[in-house]
Amino acid sequence: MATAELTGKHLVLGMSGGIACYKIAELTRLLTKADATVQVVMTEAATQFITPVTMQALSGRPVYTSQWDARVPNNMAHIDLSREADAIVIAPASTDFLAKLAHGMADDLLATLCVARDCPLLVVPAMNRQMWQNPATQRNVAQLRADGIEVLGPDSGPQACGEVGDGRMLEAAATYEAIASFFQPKILAGRRVLLTAGPTFEPLDPVRGITNRSSGKMGFALARAAQQAGADVHLIAGPVALETPWGVIREDVQTAQQMHDAVMRAVPDYDVFIGVAAVADWRVDHISDHKIKKTAERAIPAFNFVENPDILAAVAKLPHPPYCVGFAAESGDLDVHGEEKRVRKNVPLLIGNLGPLTFGLDDNEVVLFEASGATKLPRADKRTLAGALIAEIAKRLPDTSLIR
Numbered sequence: 258m259a260t261a262e263l264t265g266k267h268l269v270l271g272m273s274g275g276i277a278c279y280k281i282a283e284l285t286r287l288l289t290k291a292d293a294t295v296q297v298v299m300t301e302a303a304t305q306f307i308t309p310v311t312m313q314a315l316s317g318r319p320v321y322t323s324q325w326d327a328r329v330p331n332n333m334a335h336i337d338l339s340r341e342a343d344a345i346v347i348a349p350a351s352t353d354f355l356a357k358l359a360h361g362m363a364d365d366l367l368a369t370l371c372v373a374r375d376c377p378l379l380v381v382p383a384m385n386r387q388m389w390q391n392p393a394t395q396r397n398v399a400q401l402r403a404d405g406i407e408v409l410g411p412d413s414g415p416q417a418c419g420e421v422g423d424g425r426m427l428e429a430a431a432t433y434e435a436i437a438s439f440f441q442p443k444i445l446a447g448r449r450v451l452l453t454a455g456p457t458f459e460p461l462d463p464v465r466g467i468t469n470r471s472s473g474k475m476g477f478a479l480a481r482a483a484q485q486a487g488a489d490v491h492l493i494a495g496p497v498a499l500e501t502p503w504g505v506i507r508e509d510v511q512t513a514q515q516m517h518d519a520v521m522r523a524v525p526d527y528d529v530f531i532g533v534a535a536v537a538d539w540r541v542d543h544i545s546d547h548k549i550k551k552t553a554e555r556a557i558p559a560f561n562f563v564e565n566p567d568i569l570a571a572v573a574k575l576p577h578p579p580y581c582v583g584f585a586a587e588s589g590d591l592d593v594h595g596e597e598k599r600v601r602k603n604v605p606l607l608i609g610n611l612g613p614l615t616f617g618l619d620d621n622e623v624v625l626f627e628a629s630g631a632t633k634l635p636r637a638d639k640r641t642l643a644g645a646l647i648a649e650i651a652k653r654l655p656d657t658s659l660i661r
C-alpha cells in the first residue's frame with residue numbers, strides 16, 4: 258500500500274468466533290503493510306478458528322485472549338489495551354458478539370474492552386444468512402447503529418455453510434478499504450460526484466478497434482478518494498481491468514458515444530463532474546459487420562473518421578451544469594495547452610498532466626489551471642495525488658452546488 262492514509266494509526270483488532278477468522282490474517286497483513294499498528298484481541302471462540310500464534314506473527318505483537326492475563330502490569334488489559342487506540346475493529350463480529358455489544362455486556366476481555374473504550378468502534382459482521390436475518394440480530398444491529406457504532410457490510414453471496422445470502426464478511430481488501438475510508442475527513446459529505454475513467458474503444462470490425470494507453474488508475478483513484486471523502490460516487494469506466502473502489506457505483510462502457518450517453522443520463526443527479534477518461538476524438542464512420550479479411554487481391558483497408566461527442570464540453574454547456582473538472586494529457590507545452598483547453602471547454606478547473614509519460618504509471622505530477630492562474634501539485638503516487646485533488650476540488654465547490 259503506497260499511501261499514508263493509515264500511517265501511525267493504532268487499531269485494536271478484536272476477533273470473535275466464526276469461520277471468517279481466516280480472512281483476518283490477510284486483513285492484518287494489509288493493515289500492517291499500510292503502517293498501522295495492530296493489537297489483536299481474540300475471544301475464546303476465535304482461538305478455535307485460527308491460532309493466536311498466527312495472529313501474533315502477522316501483527317508483530319502479543320495477542321490477548323483473557324482478562325486474567327498477567328502480562329499487563331496493572332492487570333487491567335480491558336482498559337489499557339484500548340487507551341492509545343484510534344479505533345477498535347471487531348472482525349469477524351459474530352452473532353453472539355453483536356448481541357453482547359448491543360446489551361453492553363462485559364463478560365470477557367474483548368467485550369469489556371468495547372464497553373470501557375474511549376474511541377470509535379467498527380464492527381464487521383460475519384454469519385450464516387439465517388443468523389443475520391434473525392429479528393434479534395437485526396434489532397441488535399439497529400441498536401448498534403443508533404449507539405454510533407459503524408457497521409461495515411455484511412456482504413452477500415455463497416457462505417461456508419453452503420447457503421447463499423446476506424451475512425458473509427466483507428473480503429479482507431474491502432474491509433481494509435472501509436477502515437481506511439472511516440478515517441478520512443468527510444469533506445464531500447452530501448455531495449454527489451460523477452466521474453469518467455479509462456480509455457474508450459472504437460471498433461473497426463467485430464474483432465479490431467482503436468483505443469489508447471489510459472490505464473484508468475487516476476480516475477479510479479479519484480473515485481476512491483471522493484468516496485472516502487463522504488461523497489456518493491458514480492464511476493463510468495471504459496475498458497480497464499481495475500477493481501471497483503469500495504462503495505462506488507460503477508458502470509462499464511466501451512465507446513465514446515456510449516460514455517457520452519451514460520454521462521448525459523446520469524448527470525442531472527450529480528453536483529460534481531470529473532472527466533478523467535481519455536475519450537477517443539474520432540471513430541470510423543462505418544463499422545464493418547464482419548472481420549475485415551487480409552487477402553492477396555484486396556488493398557490495405559482505408560477508414561473514414563467522424564468526430565465523437567465532446568463529453569466535458571457537453572456537460573459544461575448544460576443549462577444547470579454541475580461543477581465541472583476536466584483532465585488534459587499533453588505531450589508538451591502544458592502551460593499553453595492546459596489553460597487554452599480550460600477556456601475552450603468552459604470549465605472552472607482543468608487538471609493537466611504530461612499524459613503519455615504518466616499513462617499506466619503509479620505516480621503523477623499535475624498542474625491545476627483555473628481563471629486565477631496555474632498551480633503545480635508535487636509529484637506523488639496516484640492515490641495520494643487523488644486525495645490532494647479531491648481536497649482542492651472540495652475547496653472550490655460553490656455552497657449552492659447542491660441546489661441546482
Ligand SMILES: Cc1cc2nc3c(=O)[nH]c(=O)nc-3n(C[C@H](O)[C@H](O)[C@H](O)COP(=O)(O)O)c2cc1C
Nearest residue numbers: 273274275276300302303351352353354383384385
Ligand atoms: C464451525 C463453526 C462455525 C461458526 N461460524 C460462525 C459464524 O460464521 N458466525 C457466527 O456468528 N457464529 C459462528 N459460529 C458460532 C460461534 O462460534 C458461537 O456463537 C460462539 O459462542 C461465539 O463466541 P464469541 O462471540 O465469544 O466469539 C460458528 C460455530 C462453529 C462451531
